[in-house]
Amino acid sequence: MKKLDLKNGTVDLTHGGGGRAMNQLIHKVFTTAFSNTYLNQGNDQATFKAPLGRMVISTDSFVISPLFFPGGNIGSLAVHGTVNDVAMSGAKPLYLSAGFIIEEGFPLADLTHIVDSMAEAAREAGVFIVTGDTKVVERGKGDGIFITTTGVGSVPDGLDLSGEKIQPGNAVLVSGTIGDHGVAIMSKREGLSFETAIHSDSASLNHMIAEMVEAVPSIRCMRDPTRGGLAATLNELAQQSGLGISLNESAIPLHAEVAGACELLGLDPLNVANEGKLIAICPAKDAEKLLAVMQANELGVDAAIIGEAVVDERYFVSMKTTMGGTRLVDWLSGEQLPRIC
Amino acid sequence: MKYVDEFRDGEVAAKLAQTIGAEVRTDQTYHLMEFCGGHTHAISRHGLIDLLPANVEMIHGPGCPVCVLPTARLESAIHLALEEGVILCSYGDMMRVPTSNGLSLLKARAQGADVRMIYSTLDAIKVAEDNPDCHVVLFAIGFETTTPPTAVAIQLAKERGLKNFSVFCNHVLTPAAIQGILDGADGKTPLDGVLGPSHVSTIIGSKAYEYFAKSHALPVVIAGFEPLDVMQSILMLIRQVNAGHHVVENQYTRAVTQNGNQKAQGLVADVFELRSSFEWRGLGVVPDSALSIRQAYDAFDAEKRFTLPPFKGADHKACACAEIIRGQKKPLDCSLFGKACTPDNPLGACMVSSEGTCAAHWTYGRFRDTEVAR
Numbered sequence: 001m002k003k004l005d006l007k008n009g010t011v012d013l014t015h016g017g018g019g020r021a022m023n024q025l026i027h028k029v030f031t032t033a034f035s036n037t038y039l040n041q042g043n044d045q046a047t048f049k050a051p052l053g054r055m056v057i058s059t060d061s062f063v064i065s066p067l068f069f070p071g072g073n074i075g076s077l078a079v080h081g082t083v084n085d086v087a088m089s090g091a092k093p094l095y096l097s098a099g100f101i102i103e104e105g106f107p108l109a110d111l112t113h114i115v116d117s118m119a120e121a122a123r124e125a126g127v128f129i130v131t132g133d134t135k136v137v138e139r140g141k142g143d144g145i146f147i148t149t150t151g152v153g154s155v156p157d158g159l160d161l162s163g164e165k166i167q168p169g170n171a172v173l174v175s176g177t178i179g180d181h182g183v184a185i186m187s188k189r190e191g192l193s194f195e196t197a198i199h200s201d202s203a204s205l206n207h208m209i210a211e212m213v214e215a216v217p218s219i220r221c222m223r224d225p226t227r228g229g230l231a232a233t234l235n236e237l238a239q240q241s242g243l244g245i246s247l248n249e250s251a252i253p254l255h256a257e258v259a260g261a262c263e264l265l266g267l268d269p270l271n272v273a274n275e276g277k278l279i280a281i282c283p284a285k286d287a288e289k290l291l292a293v294m295q296a297n298e299l300g301v302d303a304a305i306i307g308e309a310v311v312d313e314r315y316f317v318s319m320k321t322t323m324g325g326t327r328l329v330d331w332l333s334g335e336q337l338p339r340i341c
Numbered sequence: 342m343k344y345v346d347e348f349r350d351g352e353v354a355a356k357l358a359q360t361i362g363a364e365v366r367t368d369q370t371y372h373l374m375e376f377c378g379g380h381t382h383a384i385s386r387h388g389l390i391d392l393l394p395a396n397v398e399m400i401h402g403p404g405c406p407v408c409v410l411p412t413a414r415l416e417s418a419i420h421l422a423l424e425e426g427v428i429l430c431s432y433g434d435m436m437r438v439p440t441s442n443g444l445s446l447l448k449a450r451a452q453g454a455d456v457r458m459i460y461s462t463l464d465a466i467k468v469a470e471d472n473p474d475c476h477v478v479l480f481a482i483g484f485e486t487t488t489p490p491t492a493v494a495i496q497l498a499k500e501r502g503l504k505n506f507s508v509f510c511n512h513v514l515t516p517a518a519i520q521g522i523l524d525g526a527d528g529k530t531p532l533d534g535v536l537g538p539s540h541v542s543t544i545i546g547s548k549a550y551e552y553f554a555k556s557h558a559l560p561v562v563i564a565g566f567e568p569l570d571v572m573q574s575i576l577m578l579i580r581q582v583n584a585g586h587h588v589v590e591n592q593y594t595r596a597v598t599q600n601g602n603q604k605a606q607g608l609v610a611d612v613f614e615l616r617s618s619f620e621w622r623g624l625g626v627v628p629d630s631a632l633s634i635r636q637a638y639d640a641f642d643a644e645k646r647f648t649l650p651p652f653k654g655a656d657h658k659a660c661a662c663a664e665i666i667r668g669q670k671k672p673l674d675c676s677l678f679g680k681a682c683t684p685d686n687p688l689g690a691c692m693v694s695s696e697g698t699c700a701a702h703w704t705y706g707r708f709r710d711t712e713v714a715r
Contacts, residue, residue: 250351263345266434268386316708323354323568325388327705333437333684 016136033119038130046130058085071199075114079121087206091153103142125204163240171287176302182272203276244312348567358392377538378405378696385705400668401698412654422454430465462494469506489605492612517630534578537563546601623690662689
């Protein structure tokens with residue numbers, strides 16, 4: 001069998017055909033990068049011992065365009081995204097599965113780069129990619145590569161986080177600057193390329209979360225403000241808790257470059273996506289302690305207390321503006337589209 | 342981008358609010374119209390209403406190009422997009438606007454139309470050059486700010502001998518719209534002053550407003566888009582009202598001159614001519630309020646290259662946009678507001694873009710209403 005040309009070769013339909021070519025691709029690209037005891041069992045499934053207590057599972061599909069962006073690529077994002085979804089429950093993420101749908105003609109060098117990034121992201125997060133699947137679709141039937149990851153984790157004893165547990169007066173914290181990921185992606189989109197020093201914030205937050213729940217087990221709820229940004233996530237939490245949320249605009253961390261790019265494009269940074277930030281809600285008396293723990297972690301140095309939960313039977317998220325007025329922070333209608341002037 | 346912070350200083354805003362509060366007369370209401378959607382957006386997004394006394398009432402005018410484009414014109418654009426071999430290039434904020442039968446450019450795209458979102462008219466030229474087998478139509482909308490770039494695209498297409506590029510021209514004129522509001526008011530529009538547009542005025546200059554400031558004895562202050570610009574301009578308007586003056590003042594001196602950008606005006610004059618009448622969504626037919634492409638550039642005029650069936654897009658019968666744009670009604674006075682008509686399902690001009698009066702009130706201000714549900 002011909003050697004796989006990882007430098008100049010491309011994926012073709014035989015790589016998804018179940019034959020020798022597929023086996024070769026899996027071994028040369030995937031198992032080499034992801035190698036661990038569970039995956040190396042070589043079975044159709046991974047077998048592992050389940051820890052005692054509550055388990056969590058979460059799944060997410062990644063279809064991002066462009067595949068490579070400042071601060072990451074679809075591979076690292078596919079690990080960070082699912083690790084974070086698992087970890088937001090306070091759980092320690094343990095295992096991931098990874099499904100790949102690859103378009104015929106996709107460069108093997110790009111695939112290797114993406115898979116290596118996933119392996120590195122998994123190592124950093126301390127999780128194992130234990131099982132996976134590869135399918136190849138005809139040219140034109142995919143957009144290069146799609147990745148689906150599923151994560152399993154276990155929750156430390158005594159921890160039970162949920163949006164329903166938020167109480168009036170609870171403090172709302174964010175772990176850092178908002179909108180970095182969305183602006184980094186937009187800066188590379190076809191037809192909209194602009195120069196910016198902003199990198200995606202894509203990162204696994206599980207180590208910081210472990211420190212947070214250990215120091216402040218009274219945390220009510222955590223969530224990562226990904227698509228739809230801070231605004232969508234806070235509205236979800238308001239609805240789930242049956243409370244309003246009141247924010248203070250001048251407390252919300254924001255890079256000047258992100259503010260500038262949003263201004264230029266007519267976007268509101270509150271609606272722009274993040275991939276390495278979390279919102280935490282805790283009793284007001286514990287807020288400073290939680291803030292200190294977050295700020296001590298390199299992923300939370302810009303963390304801030306940005307508002308509080310309030311009684312509001314209409315579940316509004318409102319914001320005291322820097323100018324001294326008040327405005328609503330609403331869900332986005334459809335996709336955020338740039339204004340013309 | 343440090344300049345943004347300087348124009349959003351809360352302490353300066355508080356001082357301006359204090360001065361406004363001290364200078365307004367308590368025995369009168371100040372009805373001030375900001376013409377431009379950009380100002381409506383700034384006022385709503387920064388919560389500036391909370392900084393103004395109750396007797397200073399902001400009326401949000403028709404200056405949002407997406408809002409005022411009649412549905413029939415959008416239906417024509419969608420018709421073009423669905424033609425075999427046509428690529429329609431549009432600015433992003435037109436993409437979601439629904440027609441009366443629920444179609445939109447986004448939905449047309451899902452049906453197979455080739456609709457591309459562009460950020461500059463030159464993107465459309467590039468699409469035409471990259472796709473010689475297709476015909477590329479630029480769906481051109483907007484006020485005086487977006488007109489010069491369309492003129493440049495048409496001139497460039499002619500220079501490069503492009504055979505597969507044309508423009509569906511929907512450019513409209515600001516002073517004519519203000520004039521239309523004032524003339525058509527029948528004394529019903531209570532207007533004590535106008536905040537003039539920022540970007541539009543950089544092109545047309547402050548002198549463009551002098552005629553109606555005089556003819557309708559109306560104070561005008563051309564205002565920048567930043568919240569402090571808006572606050573300072575409101576103070577300038579109040580001072581004019583109090584003094585009984587009605588002149589054009591320019592608060593936005595860092596960008597606007599009296600004569601405007603004459604190079605841009607020259608480009609526009611070369612490519613476009615006045616349309617004798619044009620229908621505005623919400624305002625109805627306004628004479629001399631829009632532009633069409635001159636005969637010399639016929640080859641690039643989509644309305645001449647394609648046969649467009651007559652469309653009759655009508656707004657909902659209960660829609661109160663016509664009165665809202667003129668300041669005769671508020672969003673809450675409309676029976677559709679927040680019920681049948683929301684930003685997710687806009688029925689009228691004021692709801693289709695975030696810069697429209699109803700959309701801005703729904704998105705940023707409805708917490709002030711006591712009876713509106715989520």
